[in-house]
Amino acid sequence: MSFVIYCTVYLAELWKMGTTEKDVTPSDAGGKTETKSERDSEKGSCCLLADKIPARYVLAALFFVGHISMTISRGGFALAVVVMVNSSSRVTPVNQTNTYQLCPSSGPGNASTQNDQGELDWSESIKGVILGAFFYGYIFTQVVGGLLEQKFGCKIVYGTSTLLGTVLSVLSPVASRTSPWAIFAVRFCMGLVSGVLFPCLYGIWGRWAPPTERTKLLAICYIGLPLGNIINYPLSSFLAAQLGWEYIFYIPGASAAVWLVLWFLLGYDSPAQHPRILEEEKKYIEEGIGTNKRQKPKVPWLKVLTSPPVWALVMGQFSSNWGVFFLTTQLPNYMQNVLGFNIQTNGLLSALPFAVAMVCMFASSAAADRLIQGGKIPKVWIRRGFVITGYTGMVICGVILANLSGCNPAAAVSLLCITQGFNSLTVAGFRAVHVEFAPRFSGVTFALANTGGTVSGIFAPLLVGLITDNYPTPAAWSTIFYIGAAIQGVGGIFTAVFLRTDVQPWARGEGDKGSFDKNVELAGSKDLVIANEHAEMPTKVVEMQNTKL
Numbered sequence: 001m002s003f004v005i006y007c008t009v010y011l012a013e014l015w016k017m018g019t020t021e022k023d024v025t026p027s028d029a030g031g032k033t034e035t036k037s038e039r040d041s042e043k044g045s046c047c048l049l050a051d052k053i054p055a056r057y058v059l060a061a062l063f064f065v066g067h068i069s070m071t072i073s074r075g076g077f078a079l080a081v082v083v084m085v086n087s088s089s090r091v092t093p094v095n096q097t098n099t100y101q102l103c104p105s106s107g108p109g110n111a112s113t114q115n116d117q118g119e120l121d122w123s124e125s126i127k128g129v130i131l132g133a134f135f136y137g138y139i140f141t142q143v144v145g146g147l148l149e150q151k152f153g154c155k156i157v158y159g160t161s162t163l164l165g166t167v168l169s170v171l172s173p174v175a176s177r178t179s180p181w182a183i184f185a186v187r188f189c190m191g192l193v194s195g196v197l198f199p200c201l202y203g204i205w206g207r208w209a210p211p212t213e214r215t216k217l218l219a220i221c222y223i224g225l226p227l228g229n230i231i232n233y234p235l236s237s238f239l240a241a242q243l244g245w246e247y248i249f250y251i252p253g254a255s256a257a258v259w260l261v262l263w264f265l266l267g268y269d270s271p272a273q274h275p276r277i278l279e280e281e282k283k284y285i286e287e288g289i290g291t292n293k294r295q296k297p298k299v300p301w302l303k304v305l306t307s308p309p310v311w312a313l314v315m316g317q318f319s320s321n322w323g324v325f326f327l328t329t330q331l332p333n334y335m336q337n338v339l340g341f342n343i344q345t346n347g348l349l350s351a352l353p354f355a356v357a358m359v360c361m362f363a364s365s366a367a368a369d370r371l372i373q374g375g376k377i378p379k380v381w382i383r384r385g386f387v388i389t390g391y392t393g394m395v396i397c398g399v400i401l402a403n404l405s406g407c408n409p410a411a412a413v414s415l416l417c418i419t420q421g422f423n424s425l426t427v428a429g430f431r432a433v434h435v436e437f438a439p440r441f442s443g444v445t446f447a448l449a450n451t452g453g454t455v456s457g458i459f460a461p462l463l464v465g466l467i468t469d470n471y472p473t474p475a476a477w478s479t480i481f482y483i484g485a486a487i488q489g490v491g492g493i494f495t496a497v498f499l500r501t502d503v504q505p506w507a508r509g510e511g512d513k514g515s516f517d518k519n520v521e522l523a524g525s526k527d528l529v530i531a532n533e534h535a536e537m538p539t540k541v542v543e544m545q546n547t548k549l
Contacts, residue, residue: 055268055277056208056217056285062259062267063201063221069256070162070197071228073169074190076236076248078131079332079350083240083343084176085122119177126180128465131329133184135457137191142454145196146447147299149203153269158200159260164193166256173246198450202434203443207270210288212373215432219365222427226361226420229328229354237347289439297440303506309437310445312498316387316430317453319491322484323394323423325457327353327416330464338477339409349413353420361424368428379436380501386429387499391492393422398485402478430495437500438507456487 053061122130148157168190175182201221209217239247268274271282304310331353335346364386371382397419404411434442434449463483468476 054281055271055274056210056213056281057220058266059204059208059268060217060220062263064224066158066162066259066263067221067224068228068231069252069259070165070194071225072232072235073166073252073256074134074194075229075232075328076252077134077172077187078329079233079236079343079347080240080245080248081122081127081131082332082336082346083245085120085127120180122180124468125465127333128461128463130180130184130187131461131465132458133187134191134194135325135454137188137193138195138457139191139451139454141192141195142199142447142451143444144447145199146203146441146443146445148196149200149443154200154204155264155267155269157196159263159267161193161196161200162256162263163260165190166253168193169249170253172249195450195454199443199447202446204269206435206439206442207289208285209435210285211436212288212369214435215365215368215372215428218432218435219361219427222431223358223361226354226358226424230351230358233332233347233350233354235347237344241344299441299444300506304438304441304445304448307504307506308498309433309500309504310448312495312500313430313433313445313449314452315491316426316495316499317449318456319391319488319495320423320426321453322456322460322487322491323419326460326464326480326484327420329457329461331416333464334477338474339407339412341409352413353417356417356421357424360421361427364425364428365432368432380499383429383433383501384496384499386425387492387496390422390425390429391488391495393425394419395485395489395492397422398481398488402481402485404474404478407474430499433499433501437502437504439503440507 145157168186171186172183175186205214205217205221235251236248239245239251271277271285274282327350331350332346335341335350336343341349368382368386371377372379397415401412401415401419404415434446438445464480467479
């Protein structure tokens with residue numbers, strides 16, 4: 001919650017600066033002067049505070065809150081499965097090894113007894129398939145999401161997807177009691193409608209994010225994801241213990257409905273379409289990005305699909321998301337069935353890795369923007385530095401987790417937190433590159449990368465289910481951690497080698513050369529791109545005036 005307070009104070013300062021600064025311009029006939037506040041009042045208003053805050057930060061705040069709501073709505077299922085499934089016949093002394101034993105129950109109440117009381121009888125392999133069902137649907141609409149965003153705009157596509165996903169989430173308890181395949185179908189459809197969300201996010205920021213603020217604006221959006229998990233796990237465990245696991249799906253629907261109202265009132269697809277944006281901010285954004293109108297260029301699919309930098313982002317997304325999706329789908333399972341925590345302690349501890357990720361994400365993103373603005377280090381090496389640091393830390397922590405001997409819950413939880421902290425550095429590493437190396441096609445390139453990332457969401461829970469089916473011992477989980485470390489090591493190397501930040505030739509339009517060169521200058525970056533014959537150095541240095549936008 002400290003981050004929310006920080007954001008509130010920061011936005012209040014922006015509001016204060018906007019209200020005290022006067023911008024006097026001559027009028028047309030009478031020679032009268034008109035203040036900025038008088039000009040702004042002519043634009044009309046629906047939300048007084050929103051009109052005082054820069055429009056791009058209002059958009060970032062909408063995504064921030066929307067990601068919290070989305071994560072709570074679709075992420076409670078992983079903890080609900082722990083409570084609603086009866087596992088009394090899954091582990092017996094016969095199928096336990098002599099070397100490894102399950103950890104004794106931690107905290108008040110016996111974890112095994114609580115889990116045995118679930119009303120549904122699903123095996124570990126069935127649970128793995130159902131936990132991955134969301135991603136089976138999610139993978140099909142990644143590229144479609146980028147295309148829909150280009151055709152209809154993010155406002156309609158993102159809002160409609162959120163509405164449908166919320167309705168499907170509310171249907172989950174009925175489907176779960178009907179049959180495993182009914183809830184599989186519901187989760188599959190949730191993934192299908194949710195797959196368009198992040199391609200829309202990158203598509204719209206390609207038109208809204210100035211070069212020197214891209215990492216920061218994306219970080220504000222992405223921080224909603226770990227914060228949503230921080231809220232989700234304790235909230236879900238509380239609802240399950242006090243009201244019943246069904247309410248894990250019912251309660252989040254109200255927050256999503258409130259967010260949808262704000263989204264349709266305050267969200268716009270581009271600065272040109274925003275009815276209340278200040279002219280100074282609009283000019284600042286459009287000159288920085290290098291366009292003053294919405295473009296719908298034809299996607300050069302062959303060049304995109306054969307571009308090594310695109311595949312670097314695909315591999316980065318796959319290997320990074322392996323760790324994220326492992327936690328979001330399997331962490332409550334691991335906490336209860338291996339480490340022995342009861343449901344309420346489980347919910348609190350499952351939130352800790354995401355709390356660490358949120359802090360690290362915000363700090364690393366701010367540091368990346370500061371380094372880029374300084375211009376002393378090529379931007380591509382700043383991005384690569386965060387990629388190398390993040391993946392190295394994840395691999396080391398994964399190997400240590402795989403080699404933990406005996407039952408050591410404190411060490412296991414600590415390592416999971418540190419791993420997710422390193423993983424969050426990828427936001428400042430490669431996740432902001434989409435709007436840098438292909439701003440005209442950022443929604444499409446992210447859709448391709450997220451398709452690769454979604455594959456890990458399918459196989460991570462499936463692999464856990466197959467390896468631990470009837471044998472959920474620390475030895476089985478050790479194998480899982482080794483596999484994860486190997487995936488992240490290979491993915492990190494590939495991403496660091498082929499990552500690029502300069503605008504790719506296939507991403508340029510006619511007459512864009514000057515605009516994109518100016519883009520590099522405005523970013524304050526002497527962006528030497530190694531092994532890229534198309535990279536161009538700016539011929540002069542452009543000094544940006546201080547702005548309070």
